[in-house]
Amino acid sequence: MQLSRGIKLYVITISIILAGACSAFAQDETEDMGEVTIEVKPANKSAIFKDNESVDYKLKIKSTYQAAQDGKLTYNILTDDFTRISTNSIPVHLTKNSAETYSVSIPQKKAGFYRVHFILNTTTYDDTIKRVFGVSPEKIVTQLHRPADFDAFWKGSLDTLKQIAPNYKVIFRKDLSTKAKKVYLVEMRSYENILIRGWLVIPTYNAKSLPVHYRLPGYVVALKPNMDNDDFIAFDLNVRGNGNARDEIAVGTETYCLLNIENRNKYIYRGIYMDCIRGLDFLMSHKSLGIDTSRIYIEAGSQGAALAIATAGLDKRVTVLTIQVPLYADIRDSWHISSFYDEQVFPFKQFRNYNRAHPDFTWDKFFKLFDYFDPQNFAPNIKCPVLMGVGLLDQFCPPRCSLAMYNHLGTKPGEKEWVSVPNSTHEVNFDYFTFQNNWLREKFRIP
Amino acid sequence: MKKTYIICLSLIILSSAWQQAFAGWPIGKYRSIVIPSFNYYTSKDSWDRNGTKVKGADGSGFTSYAIGLYFGYGLTRRMDLLVNVLAPYQSSKLVTATGAVTPQNSSGLGDMQVGVSYALINFGYKSYLSIQASGIIPLYKNTNRAIALGYGAYGGEVKLMYAGGIDSKLFKGYYNLEAGYRRFFDFDGPNVLVYSASVGVPVPGRNQVSVEVGGQWASSNNKTFSQNLSVNRDFAFTKAGLNFGHAFTRRFSLFANGFYTFTGRNSGIGYGGSLQAIMKI
Numbered sequence: 001m002q003l004s005r006g007i008k009l010y011v012i013t014i015s016i017i018l019a020g021a022c023s024a025f026a027q028d029e030t031e032d033m034g035e036v037t038i039e040v041k042p043a044n045k046s047a048i049f050k051d052n053e054s055v056d057y058k059l060k061i062k063s064t065y066q067a068a069q070d071g072k073l074t075y076n077i078l079t080d081d082f083t084r085i086s087t088n089s090i091p092v093h094l095t096k097n098s099a100e101t102y103s104v105s106i107p108q109k110k111a112g113f114y115r116v117h118f119i120l121n122t123t124t125y126d127d128t129i130k131r132v133f134g135v136s137p138e139k140i141v142t143q144l145h146r147p148a149d150f151d152a153f154w155k156g157s158l159d160t161l162k163q164i165a166p167n168y169k170v171i172f173r174k175d176l177s178t179k180a181k182k183v184y185l186v187e188m189r190s191y192e193n194i195l196i197r198g199w200l201v202i203p204t205y206n207a208k209s210l211p212v213h214y215r216l217p218g219y220v221v222a223l224k225p226n227m228d229n230d231d232f233i234a235f236d237l238n239v240r241g242n243g244n245a246r247d248e249i250a251v252g253t254e255t256y257c258l259l260n261i262e263n264r265n266k267y268i269y270r271g272i273y274m275d276c277i278r279g280l281d282f283l284m285s286h287k288s289l290g291i292d293t294s295r296i297y298i299e300a301g302s303q304g305a306a307l308a309i310a311t312a313g314l315d316k317r318v319t320v321l322t323i324q325v326p327l328y329a330d331i332r333d334s335w336h337i338s339s340f341y342d343e344q345v346f347p348f349k350q351f352r353n354y355n356r357a358h359p360d361f362t363w364d365k366f367f368k369l370f371d372y373f374d375p376q377n378f379a380p381n382i383k384c385p386v387l388m389g390v391g392l393l394d395q396f397c398p399p400r401c402s403l404a405m406y407n408h409l410g411t412k413p414g415e416k417e418w419v420s421v422p423n424s425t426h427e428v429n430f431d432y433f434t435f436q437n438n439w440l441r442e443k444f445r446i447p
Numbered sequence: 448m449k450k451t452y453i454i455c456l457s458l459i460i461l462s463s464a465w466q467q468a469f470a471g472w473p474i475g476k477y478r479s480i481v482i483p484s485f486n487y488y489t490s491k492d493s494w495d496r497n498g499t500k501v502k503g504a505d506g507s508g509f510t511s512y513a514i515g516l517y518f519g520y521g522l523t524r525r526m527d528l529l530v531n532v533l534a535p536y537q538s539s540k541l542v543t544a545t546g547a548v549t550p551q552n553s554s555g556l557g558d559m560q561v562g563v564s565y566a567l568i569n570f571g572y573k574s575y576l577s578i579q580a581s582g583i584i585p586l587y588k589n590t591n592r593a594i595a596l597g598y599g600a601y602g603g604e605v606k607l608m609y610a611g612g613i614d615s616k617l618f619k620g621y622y623n624l625e626a627g628y629r630r631f632f633d634f635d636g637p638n639v640l641v642y643s644a645s646v647g648v649p650v651p652g653r654n655q656v657s658v659e660v661g662g663q664w665a666s667s668n669n670k671t672f673s674q675n676l677s678v679n680r681d682f683a684f685t686k687a688g689l690n691f692g693h694a695f696t697r698r699f700s701l702f703a704n705g706f707y708t709f710t711g712r713n714s715g716i717g718y719g720g721s722l723q724a725i726m727k728i
């Protein structure tokens with residue numbers, strides 16, 4: 001009986017201690033588990049505004065803290081090259097576990113791209129959200145630094161390419177083919193007699209004569225057979241040094257864009273641009289495979305977009321162009337903007353490394369060379385319809401530079417379009433690709 | 448004389464057949480869609496004004512065959528021009544008080560619907576909320592016809608459509624929801640609410656199967672009920688349908704559809720079907 005009472009007392013005591021401990025723990029946990037989330041919504045979904053309207057945002061700030069949150073929301077407006085234009089703030093008050101929406105209105109701005117940094121400082125929470133918005137980007141004007149012998153240089157390159165026998169090989173790959181698609185490995189000789197390869201995928205359904213989706217690779221990216229296309233013949237070309245075209249050039253991402261950079265005649269992109277033309281030659285000479293040579297559209301992103309622009313600028317056989325985040329566009333402004341980054345990123349990380357290691361190769365020399373390869377300088381020659389996608393947070397290809405190139409396109413105003421993807425960096429989103437698909441169907445009258 | 452006509456309603460039922468094959472997605476700028484169709488409907492029994500089933504007299508009945516032509520053209524990315532015409536041939540067998548069976552028939556162009564649809568909002572290009580406004584033009588006069596080819600009145604319709612694709616792990620397919628208001632500019636109207644909901648799934652081999660439930664609810668000052676359903680303007684019915692489609696090419700598909708009107712008021716109890724050739728140009 002005495003023992004039983006003792007056990008009961010012991011159990012009760014332990015229970016009280018545990019309950020107290022749990023209660024204390026729960027209290028601590030509640031305090032620690034709060035958070036503040038900030039949802040930033042531009043008045044225009046695309047975050048693109050006109051130069052005669054204010055730039056408006058709504059910020060929904062939600063707190064799950066049990067304690068009220070007091071503080072301020074500061075918003076700094078900067079140019080895209082990080083020059084501060086203005087700083088403003090508004091008081092923030094959030095009761096426990098609540099949400100409030102705050103409106104921010106930024107006065108009209110001149111054409112360009114701007115950074116807006118929303119800085120939230122409250123009782124127990126600090127955060128910064130960085131966004132970019134555009135103002136009348138179609139009014140951005142840049143000076144072309146097109147060398148006087150630009151056309152002659154590229155005509156010479158094309159003439160040299162014509163001297164190279166392509167020796168096309170089209171090898172049926174039964175192992176990769178399906179009931180719906182026939183896959184072919186394609187080989188050909190290109191500029192400097194370098195061997196390049198590509199993948200040709202021909203739908204067996206509806207395949208009398210189909211337009212071509214000609215895809216060019218990103219920076220040292222291996223393109224594989226594109227099996228997702230029912231309405232186009234897919235041709236994916238691996239230019240020299242990419243994917244399965246690394247027999248003669250096989251370098252990594254750190255050096256690829258630097259190969260022979262001090263000599264415009266030998267610079268790797270001269271050969272790469274010619275590889276893209278050779279790919280076009282291949283398509284035009286293989287009508288018998290069901291290729292509709294009057295409907296060839298090039299699609300590419302990043303480095304591929306630069307290649308696509310150069311190809312369409314040099315060759316009128318390109319019917320339609322769709323590009324995303326075009327690398328190297330407006331190279332001089334891209335260099336300028338990137339010089340303000342806290343941390344260097346591709347491609348100027350590589351170019352700056354080279355510049356440090358080779359101080360004799362000055363930036364002036366760099367620009368004199370790169371003016372032959374800057375997509376912006378090919379843009380005026382392009383007359384075909386163009387669709388471009390831009391990620392506003394892109395550091396590799398600053399939006400200003402992409403739009404500068406876009407504004408130099410020789411395409412008629414109604415035939416070119418661009419799409420802003422506000423929260424993307426060096427990429428676009430699924431919605432863009434769905435729109436691109438619709439856009440292509442419109443251009444090619446495909447149901 | 449006891450008549451068992453089901454006329455206007457049959458045309459109303461048939462005129463919406465194309466929707467099963469091509470729902471509320473924009474056609475796309477510069478592109479066209481042409482849908483010739485053959486439609487069939489037959490009915491013997493009916494529902495009275497209280498929704499009570501009325502058995503048709505022996506030997507009586509109504510049958511309609513209609514050739515339809517739908518044309519759509521993408522004026523812009525959001526706006527389509529739509530034209531829909533039916534040319535019905537319909538026959539009925541009446542049973543008189545003496546028990547004699549009297550066959551009657553009529554044929555000709557029916558109502559033409561002309562309008563535009565406009566995609567108000569797209570949700571990531573996966574689903575669309577659209578509005579459609581159209582006018583109804585009768586291409587006939589009912590005078591001296593044994594069986595009316597319609598109300599013989601001009602009308603208008605406004606309709607909201609919400610269509611989209613479903614691409615989840617559990618289900619891949621599409622849906623289409625529609626609700627609208629139709630008014631015939633006649634003394635007795637009627638005012639008609641139209642509605643439908645359909646869900647479809649792709650089936651291997653470039654096929655698709657969909658189910659649809661839809662109907663109409665019409666109200667009019669004229670509440671009288673007649674066995675001659677063509678004069679009834681205060682009616683309702685709901686039908687359920689099953690559709691099967693096969694895409695022969697990207698541009699050419701065939702759809703077959705069967706339906707049954709399973710509930711109603713002042714309307715016929717019937718079933719029917721259609722065959723539609725969808726040509727995308």
